[in-house]
Amino acid sequence: MSTDDMLPARQRLLEAAQKSFADKGFHGTSTRDIASAAGLSPGGVYVHHRSKEDMLFELSLAGHEQIVRLLEEAKADHPDDPRQQLHRMVHQLVLMHARDNSVARVVNYELAALNAPHREQIDALRHRIQELLREAIESGVTAGVFVVDEVGMTANAISGMSVDVGRWYRPDAHWTPERLAVHFADLALRMVSAA
Amino acid sequence: MSTDDMLPARQRLLEAAQKSFADKGFHGTSTRDIASAAGLSPGGVYVHHRSKEDMLFELSLAGHEQIVRLLEEAKADHPDDPRQQLHRMVHQLVLMHARDNSVARVVNYELAALNAPHREQIDALRHRIQELLREAIESGVTAGVFVVDEVGMTANAISGMSVDVGRWYRPDAHWTPERLAVHFADLALRMVSAA
DNA sequence: TGTCACGCTGAGCGATCGCTTAGTTTGGGC
DNA sequence: GCCCAAACTAAGCGATCGCTCAGCGTGACA
Known part of the structure; x- marks a missing residue:
């Protein structure tokens, strides 16, 4: 032990x-x-604990709340700079999905095991997460800093590459969570900039 | 029925x-x-069928072979144009993950349930898939068409956003698999181009 | 008409599941 | 020294698990 x-x-x-x-x-x-x-x-x-499902819900809830917190902090840290805001959001998201990789897996891949009321609570948080990312991109488009033709799809692509880190990442001395986070955040900015 | x-x-x-x-x-x-x-x-x-695990293996094998085939076709279709090659690879990958989304889920999220010998066979195919994507990016860098500082990480990011489609995509009249595929392939090209 | 291979049923095996419950242990407040 | 609440164990409940197997029905062929 x-x-x-x-x-x-x-x-x-x-x-x-x-x-x-x-x-x-x-x-x-x-x-x-x-x-x-x-x-x-x-x-x-x-x-x-009341049940096995209750333990899953407690873990899933804490994980989702952590992600919402990270994104809201990133938003608050750079209220007037869409590029820095999006960069920070993706950085935090990837960092978390790599470093707390087992939390990330439960958060993203065990939703189907939640019962209906628990699932609803979690879905509300997941909606908030997508909304924060989408708004960050939207604000950059409005400000003329980003060039994006499909905001929703682009938000899904960016959150997708970040979330998927939780699936494949294994601790590695060379690919540290920090290095990954920086590189993915840079890629996200490329995705919202004109070719 | x-x-x-x-x-x-x-x-x-x-x-x-x-x-x-x-x-x-x-x-x-x-x-x-x-x-x-x-x-x-x-x-x-x-x-x-011999066992439940055997059914999983048969499904997983067929799904992985389909993906390898799609990528190898994309490679062969555009042997001298890295941009078109990568575009076609991502297009095919996303199309498959959206359209055959239940196949994609079994392929990507049920690996842990395979027994050791089956897992080894599947891992070989997965390695080949990553290799094909990585080589496509590498050849673009060599040709001076792509500007990428970390080929491996970029390959993971691109395959990650594509794979993750299998998790969140639901059939939709507006977001057809085809529309998604085009948009994600365009995004992939942005990711390998200078800012 | 007889028969044999094959697809399939339905009962059921032993193991394991989530969870409950009776009872034992333990440590702090009086 | 006594007591009670809380933590925990060990046994076990009913249900369900993956899988087996004896036997039934049927269609092709002799």
């Missing part, structure tokens, strides 16, 4: 669930997997 | 598995789900 021994059991369970959901999927993970990874017996899970 | 009634049972089973794997995941799909969607009893699956 690691330093996780010192954390409260509730936290240890969430971290164990996070890891397992990320690399085996929600349905590929048993509550016994989670319990034993957290150093508890199978019944120990339910002292701290 | 649809016209699927006319197809041989083996094919019907594969199509049912495809659909279910795509929207509930491999572990979220039971062999009984597959059987009943194909109009068979639970035991009927094993007349035609």
Whole structure:
């Protein structure tokens, strides 16, 4: 075991669930997997969490809120410079998807396992995320800084290349999350500039 | 039921598995789900397929081979024009990920459910796919047509935005697969051109 | 008409699933 | 020293899992 021994059991369970959901999927993970990874017996899970789906929701909610926060900060940091705003947004997004890669996977690939009310809450946050990206591009077009013929599609392409980092990225000394983030943010600016 | 009634049972089973794997995941799909969607009893699956994992492998293999074929055709169609070659590659890739979006999901998101020997075969095809994209960019750089400082990262960004289409795309009268493909291919060219 | 191969059913095997519950342990407040 | 709440275990519930298998029906061929 690691330093996780010192954390409260509730936290240890969430971290164990996070890891397992990320690399085996929600349905590929048993509550016994989670319990034993957290150093508890199978019944120990339910002292701290109502259900397996509830753990997924808690993790998914925290992950989505983190992304919304990052994008809103990026927006607030550069209120009058669309280029810097978009650059910072993509930088933060890619950084997060690389560095907290297991969080990113749960956020983007385990939505189908949420129940209906939980799914609705998450969908509202996802809508907000797309909206922030779209507005950043839109404002650059309005200011005449960006040249984009299809704002919505371009927003999807930029968020897509960023989100997909969570799928393929593996920690690497050469391709650090920071280097990736800078390069992807530069690419995003190319995507919104005239050819 | 649809016209699927006319197809041989083996094919019907594969199509049912495809659909279910795509929207509930491999572990979220039971062999009984597959059987009943194909109009068979639970035991009927094993007349035609050795195991559930074997069905996943067959689907994954066919999907990956389709992608390799599309990219190799794109390469052969424009052997001396890096811009047209890359444009065609991204166009084909996005078209496929939008149009055959359930195939794309199985291809990209169910790799972890494959057993070790099957996973190795698939990984070889995935390596080939990345190689084809990377070479297309590389040849443009060599020819002085593209301006790219990190070929590998750029290849990952371009394949990432294309692959991610499989995750979010839903059939839509306005955003047809064809329109998406053209727009994403244009964006890819922006990504490899000087700012 | 007899028969044999083949597609398929339906019962069911052993394992594992999410989750509950009775009971044990433990540590802080009186 | 006593007590109670909270943390946790071990056993086990009913359901469902992937998969097997004995047997049934049917169509092609002798």
